[in-house]
Amino acid sequence: MALSGLDIYKILPKTNCKECGFVTCLAFAMQLAKKGVEAGKCPYLSEEAGNILADAGRPPINLVSIGSGEGCLKVGNETVLFRHEEKFRNPCGIGFIIDDVLPEEQIKRTASRLGGVSFERVGQILKPDVIAVRQSSNSAEKFAAAVKAAVDASGLNPVLMPSDASGLRAALEAVKGAAPLIYRVTKDNIREFMPLAAQARVPAAVYGDTLEEQAELVKELNGGGVAQILLDTGEQEPRERIWRLTQWRRQALKKNNRLLGYPAVTVLKGKDPYSVAVEAAGDICKYAGLILLEVSEAEETLALLTLRQNIYSDPQKPLQIEPKVYTIGNAGKESPVLITTNFSLTYFTVLGEVESSKVPSYIVSVDTEGMSVLTAWAAEKFTPEKITDSLQKFGVSGLVGHNRLIIPGYVAMMSGNLEEKSGWEVVVGPKEASGLPAFLKNLS
Amino acid sequence: MKLMNNVTLISGETKMSRQEEMLEKWQGEVFTCVIGAKKDEGGTRGSVVKVGGEKTLPFLDKEGSLPNTAAVALEIFDVPPADWPEELVAAYGGVTANPLEWADACVRKFGAELLCVKLAGAHPDAGGRSPEQEAAFLSKLAAAVNVPLIVRGCGDDVKDNTLLPLCSEALKGERCLFGSASQDNYKTLTAAVTADGHGIIAESPIDLNIAKQLNILISDLGLPLERIVMDPTIGALGYGLEYAYSIMERARLAALSGDRNVACPFICFTGQETWKVKEAVAARADFPHWGDKEKRGILWEAVTASALLQAGADILVMRHPKAAEEIKKYACHR
Ligand code: SF4
Numbered sequence: 001m002a003l004s005g006l007d008i009y010k011i012l013p014k015t016n017c018k019e020c021g022f023v024t025c026l027a028f029a030m031q032l033a034k035k036g037v038e039a040g041k042c043p044y045l046s047e048e049a050g051n052i053l054a055d056a057g058r059p060p061i062n063l064v065s066i067g068s069g070e071g072c073l074k075v076g077n078e079t080v081l082f083r084h085e086e087k088f089r090n091p092c093g094i095g096f097i098i099d100d101v102l103p104e105e106q107i108k109r110t111a112s113r114l115g116g117v118s119f120e121r122v123g124q125i126l127k128p129d130v131i132a133v134r135q136s137s138n139s140a141e142k143f144a145a146a147v148k149a150a151v152d153a154s155g156l157n158p159v160l161m162p163s164d165a166s167g168l169r170a171a172l173e174a175v176k177g178a179a180p181l182i183y184r185v186t187k188d189n190i191r192e193f194m195p196l197a198a199q200a201r202v203p204a205a206v207y208g209d210t211l212e213e214q215a216e217l218v219k220e221l222n223g224g225g226v227a228q229i230l231l232d233t234g235e236q237e238p239r240e241r242i243w244r245l246t247q248w249r250r251q252a253l254k255k256n257n258r259l260l261g262y263p264a265v266t267v268l269k270g271k272d273p274y275s276v277a278v279e280a281a282g283d284i285c286k287y288a289g290l291i292l293l294e295v296s297e298a299e300e301t302l303a304l305l306t307l308r309q310n311i312y313s314d315p316q317k318p319l320q321i322e323p324k325v326y327t328i329g330n331a332g333k334e335s336p337v338l339i340t341t342n343f344s345l346t347y348f349t350v351l352g353e354v355e356s357s358k359v360p361s362y363i364v365s366v367d368t369e370g371m372s373v374l375t376a377w378a379a380e381k382f383t384p385e386k387i388t389d390s391l392q393k394f395g396v397s398g399l400v401g402h403n404r405l406i407i408p409g410y411v412a413m414m415s416g417n418l419e420e421k422s423g424w425e426v427v428v429g430p431k432e433a434s435g436l437p438a439f440l441k442n443l444s
Numbered sequence: 445m446k447l448m449n450n451v452t453l454i455s456g457e458t459k460m461s462r463q464e465e466m467l468e469k470w471q472g473e474v475f476t477c478v479i480g481a482k483k484d485e486g487g488t489r490g491s492v493v494k495v496g497g498e499k500t501l502p503f504l505d506k507e508g509s510l511p512n513t514a515a516v517a518l519e520i521f522d523v524p525p526a527d528w529p530e531e532l533v534a535a536y537g538g539v540t541a542n543p544l545e546w547a548d549a550c551v552r553k554f555g556a557e558l559l560c561v562k563l564a565g566a567h568p569d570a571g572g573r574s575p576e577q578e579a580a581f582l583s584k585l586a587a588a589v590n591v592p593l594i595v596r597g598c599g600d601d602v603k604d605n606t607l608l609p610l611c612s613e614a615l616k617g618e619r620c621l622f623g624s625a626s627q628d629n630y631k632t633l634t635a636a637v638t639a640d641g642h643g644i645i646a647e648s649p650i651d652l653n654i655a656k657q658l659n660i661l662i663s664d665l666g667l668p669l670e671r672i673v674m675d676p677t678i679g680a681l682g683y684g685l686e687y688a689y690s691i692m693e694r695a696r697l698a699a700l701s702g703d704r705n706v707a708c709p710f711i712c713f714t715g716q717e718t719w720k721v722k723e724a725v726a727a728r729a730d731f732p733h734w735g736d737k738e739k740r741g742i743l744w745e746a747v748t749a750s751a752l753l754q755a756g757a758d759i760l761v762m763r764h765p766k767a768a769e770e771i772k773k774y775a776c777h778r
Contacts, residue, residue, distance in 0.1 A: 082690070082693050082694075082697070083686070083689075083690055083693075084690040084693060084694050117733075119733075119734075121682060210463075211463040211464075211465060212462070212463045214463075215463045237777055238503065238774060238777040239503050239505070239777045242502075242503040242504070242754075243503065243504060243506055246501075246504060247465055247466065250466045251463075251466060254466060255466060257463075259463075260463075273739070273743070274742065274743065274746060274766070274767075274770045275770060275773065275774070277743050277746065277747055277750075278746050278747065278749075278750045278770050278771065278773075278774045279750075279774065281746075281747045281750035281751050281754075282503075282750055282751075282753070282754050282774070284751075285689075285751050285754040285755070286503075286754055297735050297736070297739070298733060298734055298735030298736075299734065299735035299736055299739045299740040299743050300735075300743060301735075302723065302734055302735065302740070303681060303723075303740075303743045303744055303747040304747065306681055306682040306723070306747075307681055307685075307747055307751055309682075310681065310682065310685050310686040310689070310751075311686060311689070311751070313686055315686070315690050345683065345684055349683070349722075352722070353722070356730065372684070374649070375649055375650070378649060432720045432721075433722075434720060434721065434722050434725065434726075
């Protein structure tokens with residue numbers, strides 16, 4: 001947490017030697033507090049003061065990475081409790097658990113399916129982030145082989161869920177360099193797990209029954225050389241899980257509690273896809289950094305990845321696109337002209353439907369300052385005048401050989417007025433974008 | 445706590461880092477709104493549903509009271525629904541063709557604690573059933589099921605202003621929830637529900653200031669804030685859900701901080717918003733990598749509702765009975 005200039009001054013040498021380039025230590029301290037200068041500019045800084053300053057510079061919730069290379073998952077570094085205050089920074093990881101007792105062929109098949117899961121929404125690609133392998137067998141070799149197979153076949157970031165130290169050791173060896181997350185360190189296994197995590201320099205999830213035990217284990221891990229940590233909620237009912245997740249975030253952000261300043265992981269067991277998805281949705285909203293699920297059907301994955309995208313979008317910035325004419329497919333003189341707003345959600349929804357209709361079209365995105373159709377209409381940002389202006393500005397009449405304009409069904413009431421103002425013939429389209437494919441097909 | 449502290453010190457275990465939970469103590473609370481009236485209160489309902497009353501944020505009842513579980517309502521229409529996807533219709537086993545049978549199935553078969561009826565058939569574009577017809581239908585509905593009712597107009601302001609007062613009168617004393625009042629059209633409905641002992645749904649377009657303003661306007665006309673629930677106009681998952689989500693969080697934080705004028709419970713029409721989006725209705729053949737169609741729709745509605753519960757939803761009006769069942773299960777954890 002930020003130190004004040006005075007706090008910093010107290011730990012400076014107070015000799016006013018000017019070597020830092022400032023007239024006094026106090027002036028230097030003030031600049032440091034504002035982050036206008038590096039602490040290293042003072043050659044006489046004590047080691048202790050250096051540590052205090054470095055610690056104060058750390059984010060209240062550590063950034064932790066799982067996996068190696070470009071596709072690694074980075075979570076943490078969050079700064080707020082509520083997304084309207086500031087964008088949630090690092091979208092929580094979502095991944096799936098595979099059991100090592102499954103036949104290797106099946107592990108490979110499932111892992112390769114999960115690795116290939118990818119959805120496109122509003123111009124972004126949504127993918128799961130990790131694959132977790134749980135040791136249910138009592139063979140370290142079997143576990144290690146399953147881990148290797150799953151990671152190789154999926155290309156996802158690995159999470160190891162060993163049942164004991166020999167399993168962990170074998171698995172770490174099998175995916176050396178892949179920076180897997182170890183799930184999980186507890187008071188019962190910390191003596192064996194900690195040295196392995198420290199030596200492999202990999203992140204570890206840690207579970208304690210109480211806040212105190214959790215903090216105590218984190219302290220021990222820090223001392224033992226494990227710096228990358230995730231806090232595990234353990235198998236709790238939803239209410240308790242949300243309580244813990246909220247506590248940790250509060251402790252880190254409001255109390256600068258270093259021992260709880262780490263992202264959190266939740267594991268959702270159970271085979272009922274509905275309750276797993278419903279509970280995971282709550283955890284996405286309320287502060288989980290990583291969620292591991294036992295079910296992995298496409299429907300759940302799509303819903304949860306979409307929720308993550310929603311919750312982690314920037315609340316300050318209404319998602320806008322550039323207002324202009326967009327050419328979809330091989331559009332020409334006879335192609336329909338559709339009018340919509342420049343709210344990106346609206347535009348991409350319309351775009352998706354136009355694309356799936358396979359009817360080449362022009363979409364005119366009117367500058368509504370990022371508002372959706374009805375909101376913009378109510379705020380008079382989506383009016384016959386505005387639409388007429390846009391048509392002229394973008395030279396739409398030069399693109400087509402007809403003068404038919406399709407407007408969203410929700411603003412049917414402006415038809416007459418718009419025809420008068422623009423000189424175009426107005427056709428009222430469907431209210432919902434999902435009605436567009438049928439509408440466009442009937443048009444031709 | 446104190447005692448343990450001393451024990452720790454005496455036993456010399458000063459290494460143990462003391463960790464104290466951080467509890468928020470809020471000054472404000474959400475109004476409790478009661479829906480439904482039993483015989484002793486002048487109605488004929490078999491049960492009442494209480495919503496609101498929260499003294500902290502959702503699920504955090506370790507630090508403040510959350511006296512009422514979020515209520516889950518199933519939604520029916522006064523006419524067979526024209527635009528419901530076939531999976532949704534099929535989930536009701538064919539009874540949607542007859543609204544009274546449909547209502548009965550919601551309550552008896554699917555255990556709905558609340559029933560929301562939208563008078564879609566009154567809309568000028570949908571046949572334009574008369575206010576008298578609708579009022580008579582509602583009287584029959586009230587006799588057929590005994591759970592508390594939520595009644596919504598057809599969405600056409602002019603029509604609703606003749607329709608809803610008559611419907612309100614027909615259900616006088618049943619303490620229903622009537623909707624919707626908006627900033628431009630609240631007087632007629634407010635007067636009607638005030639006179640007939642109902643509550644009101646105040647709808648605002650994803651805007652906290654308008655929501656607050658509308659509550660003030662309505663309560664200025666004499667309907668107490670305890671009889672208002674707020675509809676923040678939600679979008680479905682993937683379709684602007686996060687906008688209403690944050691408006692709700694902001695409103696709830698303001699309410700807990702003591703702003704009475706936004707301290708009404710929230711109602712969210714998750715079913716209505718979900719069952720028109722592509723992810724809920726598109727055929728599997730069109731999107732093979734999206735998985736099973738029916739499950740996808742149910743999940744879309746359930747995940748939307750789950751997120752809204754975290755934002756503070758008090759009443760979720762849902763369409764798929766399976767999604768409603770899952771959400772009720774989750775809501776009971778709070
Ligand atoms: S170099 Fe260090 S000791 Fe010298 S004036 Fe600057 S802050 Fe003070």
